[in-house]
Amino acid sequence: xxxxxxxxxxxxxxxxxxxxxxxxxxxxxxxxxxxxxxxxxxxxxxxxxxxxxxxxxxxxxxxxxxxxxxxxxxxxxxxxxxxxxxxxxxxxxxxxxxxxxxxxxxxxxxxxxxxxxxxxxxxxxxxxxxxxxxxxxxxxxxxxxxxxxxxxxxxxxxxxxxxxxxxxxxxxxxxxxxxxxxxxxxxxxxxxxxxxxxxxxxxxxxxxxxxxxxxxxxxxxxxxxxxxxxxxxxxxxxxxxxxxxx
Amino acid sequence: xxxxxxxxxxxxxxxxxxxxxxxxxxxxxxxxxxxxxxxxxxxxxxxxxxxxxxxxxxxxxxxxxxxxxxxxxxxxxxxxxxxxxxxxxxxxxxxxxxxxxxxxxxxxxxxxxxxxxxxxxxxxxxxxxxxxxxxxxxxxxxxxxxxxxxxxxxxxxxxxxxxxxxxxxxxxxxxxxxxxxxxxxxxxxxxxxxxxxxxxxxxxxxxxxxxxxxxxxxxxxxxxxxxxxxxxxxxxxxxxxxxxxxxxxxxxxxxxxxxxxxxxxxxxx
Amino acid sequence: xxxxxxxxxxxxxxxxxxxxxxxxxxxxxxxxxxxxxxxxxxxxxxxxxxxxxxxxxxxxxxxxxxxxxxxxxxxxxxxxxxxxxxxxxxxxxxxxxxxxxxxxxxxxxxxxxxxxxxxxxxxxxxxxxxxxxxxxxxxxxxxxxxxxxxxxxxxxxxxxxxxxxxxxxxxxxxxxxxxxxxxxxxxxxxxxxxxxxxxxxxxxxxxxxxxxxxxxxxxxx
Numbered sequence: 001x002x003x004x005x006x007x008x009x010x011x012x013x014x015x016x017x018x019x020x021x022x023x024x025x026x027x028x029x030x031x032x033x034x035x036x037x038x039x040x041x042x043x044x045x046x047x048x049x050x051x052x053x054x055x056x057x058x059x060x061x062x063x064x065x066x067x068x069x070x071x072x073x074x075x076x077x078x079x080x081x082x083x084x085x086x087x088x089x090x091x092x093x094x095x096x097x098x099x100x101x102x103x104x105x106x107x108x109x110x111x112x113x114x115x116x117x118x119x120x121x122x123x124x125x126x127x128x129x130x131x132x133x134x135x136x137x138x139x140x141x142x143x144x145x146x147x148x149x150x151x152x153x154x155x156x157x158x159x160x161x162x163x164x165x166x167x168x169x170x171x172x173x174x175x176x177x178x179x180x181x182x183x184x185x186x187x188x189x190x191x192x193x194x195x196x197x198x199x200x201x202x203x204x205x206x207x208x209x210x211x212x213x214x215x216x217x218x219x220x221x222x223x224x225x226x227x228x229x230x231x232x233x234x235x236x237x238x239x240x241x242x243x244x245x246x
Numbered sequence: 247x248x249x250x251x252x253x254x255x256x257x258x259x260x261x262x263x264x265x266x267x268x269x270x271x272x273x274x275x276x277x278x279x280x281x282x283x284x285x286x287x288x289x290x291x292x293x294x295x296x297x298x299x300x301x302x303x304x305x306x307x308x309x310x311x312x313x314x315x316x317x318x319x320x321x322x323x324x325x326x327x328x329x330x331x332x333x334x335x336x337x338x339x340x341x342x343x344x345x346x347x348x349x350x351x352x353x354x355x356x357x358x359x360x361x362x363x364x365x366x367x368x369x370x371x372x373x374x375x376x377x378x379x380x381x382x383x384x385x386x387x388x389x390x391x392x393x394x395x396x397x398x399x400x401x402x403x404x405x406x407x408x409x410x411x412x413x414x415x416x417x418x419x420x421x422x423x424x425x426x427x428x429x430x431x432x433x434x435x436x437x438x439x440x441x442x443x444x445x446x447x448x449x450x451x452x453x454x455x456x457x458x459x460x461x462x463x464x465x466x467x468x469x470x471x472x473x474x475x476x477x478x479x480x481x482x483x484x485x486x487x488x489x490x491x492x493x494x495x496x497x498x499x500x501x502x503x504x505x506x507x508x509x510x511x512x513x514x515x
Numbered sequence: 516x517x518x519x520x521x522x523x524x525x526x527x528x529x530x531x532x533x534x535x536x537x538x539x540x541x542x543x544x545x546x547x548x549x550x551x552x553x554x555x556x557x558x559x560x561x562x563x564x565x566x567x568x569x570x571x572x573x574x575x576x577x578x579x580x581x582x583x584x585x586x587x588x589x590x591x592x593x594x595x596x597x598x599x600x601x602x603x604x605x606x607x608x609x610x611x612x613x614x615x616x617x618x619x620x621x622x623x624x625x626x627x628x629x630x631x632x633x634x635x636x637x638x639x640x641x642x643x644x645x646x647x648x649x650x651x652x653x654x655x656x657x658x659x660x661x662x663x664x665x666x667x668x669x670x671x672x673x674x675x676x677x678x679x680x681x682x683x684x685x686x687x688x689x690x691x692x693x694x695x696x697x698x699x700x701x702x703x704x705x706x707x708x709x710x711x712x713x714x715x716x717x718x719x720x721x722x723x724x725x726x727x728x729x730x731x732x733x734x735x736x
Contacts (some may be wrong), residue, residue: 048642084644094639097736098657103605110654142735160643287685291698298695300517303531328695329685336593337685340602415570424698452701 001026001055001164002047007056009042016042016054018219024164029196031210031227033203035239036179038216040199041091045170048088049079061085061163080185084112091169095141101128101152102137105159113160120159127155131185146159147178151185164195172201203240207231207242266275267349274476278344285324286313287343290328291422293447295349295468295502300322308503309347310364315495316486330343332397335359338473339355345479349441350400356471361480365467366487366511371403373459374430374449381437388413395419400439403463410463429455439463467510487511516612516729517700518708528696528705535692539678541606542688543716546613546674553614554621561626572622585680588612592684611683617674624666627660661731671711672717689713 002024008040009017016039017021024030032040045051047058049065052073058065065082066073096104101122109120128134131151141149151238157165167186171179183184183205190196190209200206206213206227223233230236256402279286288296288309295305296307314318317324334350335342338360351369353364373392394400396419404411411417417437420426426438427448438445442458446487449456472480488511489495497507518525560572579587591612596602603611632655640650679690687695693709 004577031683050638050641075580080644083642084643088642090633090635090639091635094633094635096654096658097734098638098661107653108640112644140734156643254637290687291695293699297699298531298692300696300699301526301527327685328687328691330683333589333683333685334594336589340593340596342602342605342685344590422694424701427701428703448701 001028001061002197003057003059004043004047005057007046008041008054009039009051010054016219017046019056020216020221022214022221024195024197025029027193028189028211029198029209030212030214031196032197032199032214033201033204033236033240034216034222038217039219040216041168043216044166044197046200048083048166050088051085062170072186081160084160085163087159087162087165089150089153089167089170091172093141093146093153093173095152095156097141099236100138101133102142102244103154104141104152108154108156109159109217123159123161124155127151127158130188131155132160133205137175139176145178146174150174150182152177152187154189155184158189164197165189167196167198167200169201196232203231229235255269255487255510258507259442263367270283272475272478274344274366274473274479275482278322278479279320281322283325284313284317284320285325285327285338285342286310286495287327287329287334287346288324288348289331291347291424292349292444295376296347296400307368308499309349311499311502312487312496313347313492315490315499319486319489320482331395337375338471344476345471345483349468350471351441352469353399353402353466355402360471360474361476362472363470363480364484364487364511365469366470366509368442368508368510370381370462370465371400371439372445372462373447374427374435374438374456376430376503377434377455377457381457381459383459384410386415389415391418391434391436393418393420393429393435394427394447395423395440396421397421397482398400398441398465399466400441403466403484404439405432412473423448424448427452427456430454430456518704522584526540527571528708531696532689532709535687535709536712538606538686538688539675539690542613542678542681542686545606546617549610549614550617550621555625557618558629559621560710562629567685574733575615576619576622577615580596580623584616584677585683586610587616587691588681588684590666602619605681605684605686607688611682613674613677617670620670621667621689624663624670625659627666628663629655631662632658636652661734663730664724664731668728670723671724675716675720676713 004020004022007017007020020043021044022038032043034040042051046053047060053066053068056066057067057069057074060082063078063082063085065079066072073079096107099107105128106120106125110117111116111122116124123133125137128137130152133148133151133155133243136144136148141152144152157200170186171182174182179202183202186198187209198206198210212224214224215230215233215236217235223230224237231240273310288295288305290298290305293308294307296305298304301304311327314324327343332344338346349369350356352365356362373387381387392414394404394417404417420429423438423440423444426435426440429435430438431454442462445458448454470483487496489512491509496509496511500507500509517527520678538551548699557572557576557669560568561576592603592605601635636654636658637650643656678688679715681688682694689709689712696705697703
């Protein structure tokens with residue numbers, strides 16, 4: 001489903017990604033863990049063109065986003081196809097504050113996917129129901145708790161029917177109680193055999209939900225494998241013993 | 247936008263073209279007759295020469311009556327265009343108006359920049375003081391504060407009277423004579439240098455406890471200003487004014503505004 | 516008291532002020548009509564990724580905000596005719612100068628408003644597949660408007676009073692009418708009456724902007 005090869009990225013003198021490769025197969029849930037500054041969020045942002053890589057190749061669902069060996073970035077139309085294959089959930093939710101919960105979920109369906117108002121609304125109510133917030137459809141984001149806002153953001157991504165979901169530290173801005181409700185929703189999605197890539201600090205969650213775990217440090221992948229293999233790695237053990245417990 | 251920008255930057259260079267751009271054939275009189283109107287620029291706040299009548303809102307005054315008569319004799323319509331006094335030369339040069347006819351004192355600077363008619367009225371720049379201060383002559387005013395209308399000929403008269411100017415404590419510029427006289431009344435100034443005609447008007451309408459010093463700065467004369475080089479128009483207006491003196495029209499208008507004939511057309515030369 | 520014990524004269528003054536008000540309001544209306552959209556265009560160019568678009572606009576804004584408005588009025592009215600030959604109508608000339616000046620201020624207000632929208636909003640629009648123009652119109656601009664209501668209201672109120680500057684090119688608007696009347700009667704009364712009219716206009720402007728501001732309070736953030 002997703003293949004990233006030898007990705008490099010630097011900000012001025014700071015080499016954030018030093019040749020990272022990552023692959024996510026269809027139906028697979030991959031968790032990326034690692035200390036702050038390891039480059040894991042940057043990697044995720046590169047995959048959906050929020051950041052531009054300096055080198056490497058990224059393919060999503062058979063479509064090339066970038067290939068530094070062959071022509072660099074794809075054209076506008078191809079970029080758009082790649083972006084629409086992925087749903088993206090931010091750490092800071094990024095709901096549109098001037099729109100109701102419902103319109104947060106319908107706006108892109110109507111404007112980007114050109115769905116009819118009715119179709120968009122029906123799909124929105126489905127996904128809001130899935131995250132348990134259909135009763136909040138007419139409220140504005142500021143009226144919701146952080147956990148509820150993040151669940152709306154997940155619904156907004158789901159409504160676009162992406163082939164794959166990416167989560168960028170989806171619970172880092174939340175307190176433990178709200179973290180639980182968001183993780184429950186993500187876990188529910190994982191159990192539906194969706195293709196998911198989750199950057200997270202929640203070790204227990206990664207261990208429980210992921211089919212495969214990738215441990216990054218200092219811009220490189222240090223180890224990857226099944227949760228059991230990775231969490232047994234000495235470097236990971238040292239890291240996860242310092243990491244906050246949920 | 248970019249063009250406007252360059253234009254503004256080019257402003258300084260262009261101002262040098264001001265003087266050189268006027269060397270053309272003189273069609274000034276023909277233009278006025280062809281257009282059928284004479285656009286008269288005035289400050290409109292200079293009673294009794296040209297001002298807005300408080301009761302009717304019309305622009306009236308001695309100069310306006312004079313100009314209306316001249317236009318009637320030319321067979322053209324008189325159009326009054328209020329302008330900012332400080333911008334009068336620019337208004338002329340930009341062809342926004344045809345003449346400045348508003349109690350304009352003839353000064354050497356203005357003679358250089360405009361074609362000016364024969365002098366038609368005598369004007370003194372007088373010093374208005376508060377009666378209670380009891381000033382008698384110019385030497386009493388050393389170190390005192392003088393108010394003046396910016397850009398007016400009072401400025402030129404003051405500049406010409408170098409010794410007097412040097413003796414003053416401070417010169418305060420005002421946009422209008424009215425505000426200068428009000429400041430004098432409330433004690434912010436010791437004197438105002440102003441056209442005698444203006445001084446008399448305000449002392450009449452406001453009962454200010456003011457005294458005009460007998461000693462005045464260099465006596466001056468009012469003239470009508472035309473664009474530099476518009477000699478044909480200027481000459482024609484001179485001719486008509488002289489006619490009006492001959493047939494008594496000029497004296498009649500003067501009596502209406504000043505109670506007697508104080509015009510001086512044709513006297514000097 | 517040169518007016519209040521003389522009703523005929525007061526009526527005449529009010530009639531003259533009413534005509535001057537027409538000129539003031541035309542200048543006010545035309546300036547807003549053109550400078551608000553022009554300001555948006557300038558703001559977009561100012562934020563362009565291309566230097567060739569950004570720098571000239573930056574210079575334009577610097578000059579417009581950095582030089583006196585009255586000088587700009589003089590420039591359009593007196594200098595442009597020397598270049599193009601034909602003179603503008605007085606109103607046309609001052610509207611051009613005012614529009615350029617106010618557009619520069621509005622551009623910077625818009626730019627501030629756009630920058631105040633968190634970058635996450637643009638990123639969210641991007642990952643949902645919005646094109647840049649769509650994201651701007653649908654997501655960013657509505658949030659910008661809420662943020663600029665108050666600074667724009669400041670400019671609009673200033674504009675009402677700035678219209679008095681055009682007396683410099685001989686426009687007979689509200690202030691000039693009052694000034695001329697003041698010269699005639701030798702009293703400042705007409706100026707205070709004109710001041711009351713400016714105050715009244717700005718009371719209406721403030722009221723309208725408060726309504727707009729209240730309208731946008733339906734959401735926060």
